[in-house]
Amino acid sequence: MYIIGERINGMFKNVKEAILAQDKSVIQELALTQMEHGADCLDVNVGPATRDQVGAMEWLVKTINEVGEFPLSIDSPKPDVIEAGLKNCRVQPIINSTTADPEVMNKLLPMAKKYNSRVIGLTIDENGVPGTAEGRTEVALKFLAACMEHEIEIEDIFIDPIILPVNAAQDVPKRVLEAIHSCKMLSDPAPAVILGLSNVSQKCNNRKLINRTYLVMAMAMGLSACILDPFDDDLMDAMITARLLLNEDIYCDSFLEAYRQKHSTAKI
Amino acid sequence: MELVKEKWTGKVHEVIIGATGAEGGTRTAVVRAGGETTMPFYDFEGGMPNRPVLAMEVLDKIPDEPSESLKKVFGDVWGDPGEWARKCVEEFGAEMISVQLLSAHPDEGDTDEKHAVETVRKVLKAVGVPLIIRAPGVAEKDNLIIPAASQAAAGERVLLGSAVQDNYKTIVASALADGHCIITESPIDINIAKQVNILVTDMGFPTDRIVMDPTTGGLGYGLEYTFSIMERARLAALGGDTVLAQPFISYIGQESWRAKETKAENEEWGDIEKRAPLWEAVGAISMLQAGSDILVLRHPHALKIVRQMLDELMGK
Numbered sequence: 001m002y003i004i005g006e007r008i009n010g011m012f013k014n015v016k017e018a019i020l021a022q023d024k025s026v027i028q029e030l031a032l033t034q035m036e037h038g039a040d041c042l043d044v045n046v047g048p049a050t051r052d053q054v055g056a057m058e059w060l061v062k063t064i065n066e067v068g069e070f071p072l073s074i075d076s077p078k079p080d081v082i083e084a085g086l087k088n089c090r091v092q093p094i095i096n097s098t099t100a101d102p103e104v105m106n107k108l109l110p111m112a113k114k115y116n117s118r119v120i121g122l123t124i125d126e127n128g129v130p131g132t133a134e135g136r137t138e139v140a141l142k143f144l145a146a147c148m149e150h151e152i153e154i155e156d157i158f159i160d161p162i163i164l165p166v167n168a169a170q171d172v173p174k175r176v177l178e179a180i181h182s183c184k185m186l187s188d189p190a191p192a193v194i195l196g197l198s199n200v201s202q203k204c205n206n207r208k209l210i211n212r213t214y215l216v217m218a219m220a221m222g223l224s225a226c227i228l229d230p231f232d233d234d235l236m237d238a239m240i241t242a243r244l245l246l247n248e249d250i251y252c253d254s255f256l257e258a259y260r261q262k263h264s265t266a267k268i
Numbered sequence: 269m270e271l272v273k274e275k276w277t278g279k280v281h282e283v284i285i286g287a288t289g290a291e292g293g294t295r296t297a298v299v300r301a302g303g304e305t306t307m308p309f310y311d312f313e314g315g316m317p318n319r320p321v322l323a324m325e326v327l328d329k330i331p332d333e334p335s336e337s338l339k340k341v342f343g344d345v346w347g348d349p350g351e352w353a354r355k356c357v358e359e360f361g362a363e364m365i366s367v368q369l370l371s372a373h374p375d376e377g378d379t380d381e382k383h384a385v386e387t388v389r390k391v392l393k394a395v396g397v398p399l400i401i402r403a404p405g406v407a408e409k410d411n412l413i414i415p416a417a418s419q420a421a422a423g424e425r426v427l428l429g430s431a432v433q434d435n436y437k438t439i440v441a442s443a444l445a446d447g448h449c450i451i452t453e454s455p456i457d458i459n460i461a462k463q464v465n466i467l468v469t470d471m472g473f474p475t476d477r478i479v480m481d482p483t484t485g486g487l488g489y490g491l492e493y494t495f496s497i498m499e500r501a502r503l504a505a506l507g508g509d510t511v512l513a514q515p516f517i518s519y520i521g522q523e524s525w526r527a528k529e530t531k532a533e534n535e536e537w538g539d540i541e542k543r544a545p546l547w548e549a550v551g552a553i554s555m556l557q558a559g560s561d562i563l564v565l566r567h568p569h570a571l572k573i574v575r576q577m578l579d580e581l582m583g584k
Contacts, residue, residue: 045446250509252463252511253463254467256472258462258466261511262508
């Protein structure tokens with residue numbers, strides 16, 4: 001499971017304040033601790049913190065670079081903000097994200113190629129988010145085809161079938177599970193499928209329980225990457241245990257510790 | 269036709285055993301085990317930087333039920349571990365010596381730590397190759413013998429054996445204090461193999477000083493179980509499971525010479541003088557294919573066969 005830590009996001013109050021005050025320590029601390037807690041990559045999102053999104057993105061990326069060479073997921077709906085992040089990345093970044101709308105793809109896929117970036121494709125096109133699993137898979141296929149045209153390697157592609165909050169769209173989590181499964185069938189080798197997990201529990205009660213339950217279900221369907229909160233220890237424990245039950249890690253009595261040790265040494 | 273190649277992300281740790289004068293020891297050379305970035309001998313796919321090491325075994329007592337084949341070769345040096353080791357190195361080209369402190373076992377003589385220290389000193393003096401020092405595997409005796417033997421070889425970076433799930437603290441402390449490597453041993457059980465590695469590293473023991481002994485089943489006596497466990501562990505290691513990314517040691521000699529096929533006279537089975545070392549060699553070559561990095565052998569003819577095979581597999 002490829003983990004993208006979600007905490008460097010201007011939606012969070014401490015990050016917003018740090019961006020406004022240009023306080024590097026808050027951001028650097030968040031970068032280091034998320035990596036220690038099991039992140040493989042850090043999401044970087046300026047959010048609504050400031051009007052100067054390009055400047056803020058540059059500052060965030062450079063600030064993180066000062067404490068380590070971490071893969072970054074450059075998260076913005078605006079291509080110029082994304083490019084500002086990509087330009088400053090020192091290891092292969094991820095564009096988070098493009099839709100399958102040709103107009104958007106035509107801007108972002110050449111950018112992915114230019115900066116040797118991986119790319120997350122949302123299963124949304126010019127007509128919006130399809131209501132069914134089949135519809136999401138169809139859009140995913142369109143995105144894959146466009147990636148092929150732009151000579152982006154399959155290893156560098158993530159498909160995000162878009163999860164919605166369970167209280168607002170209760171039929172969606174199950175459909176997304178089906179979509180994960182069918183997206184894995186789209187090519188051989190299969191594309192990575194990713195979710196922005198916290199979205200499933202937006203404005204719900206018992207958020208953490210909902211998040212970890214859904215993560216485990218999605219992993220069973222073939223989820224390969226996830227944007228989540230690595231500080232949620234119960235969530236990480238559930239993820240590690242799911243890996244074990246899916247025969248992705250060899251069991252030992254200290255399996256939680258073994259995963260964490262493996263993960264921390266693998267990055268050095 | 270294009271070869272289908274795996275892209276591995278993991279790498280087996282490289283463990284250096286032995287310390288020369290420059291490194292604070294007295295060994296004439298060191299051995300390097302592990303470091304693989306692919307399955308055994310898949311040189312088209314990745315690297316196998318170190319040739320598997322061929323060690324020979326020396327006991328600190330005369331074997332109780334000696335095989336006639338082994339007696340012919342070693343009968344004159346049995347009872348003298350120093351001379352026995354010298355013969356293995358000088359006549360047969362052993363690259364390491366595994367000193368088995370077997371006589372400390374309550375059923376094998378119950379000798380004390382002084383005896384162990386003496387044995388270790390004799391072998392260190394007699395040969396220049398790196399040593400493996402292995403206690404008898406009975407917790408209460410191991411915990412006396414290992415610290416003494418470890419101290420007697422301080423600075424020599426020997427490979428000390430063995431840490432097991434229920435008894436690992438003494439050996440880890442000794443190896444840390446005296447600068448040695450250790451063997452983590454498990455009873456043909458991959459889950460325990462992983463667990464022992466976790467326990468040992470939790471004590472702060474460095475991963476580049478650990479060699480795994482998954483316990484070897486001899487040919488005809490469970491070799492296939494060992495094989496599949498080693499293969500699974502190595503696949504996990506190459507896939508990024510660093511907890512299992514340790515070189516393997518295989519006590520294939522010990523296991524082979526327990527089998528009736530190396531002991532029994534039986535005309536239908538062919539000449540025992542040929543058959544017995546062959547039995548050991550075939551087991552050893554199987555362990556190489558499973559990913560073994562250090563083979564501990566008994567018969568010089570078996571060693572010769574395995575060495576020839578390695579020459580062919582690795583290119584001389």
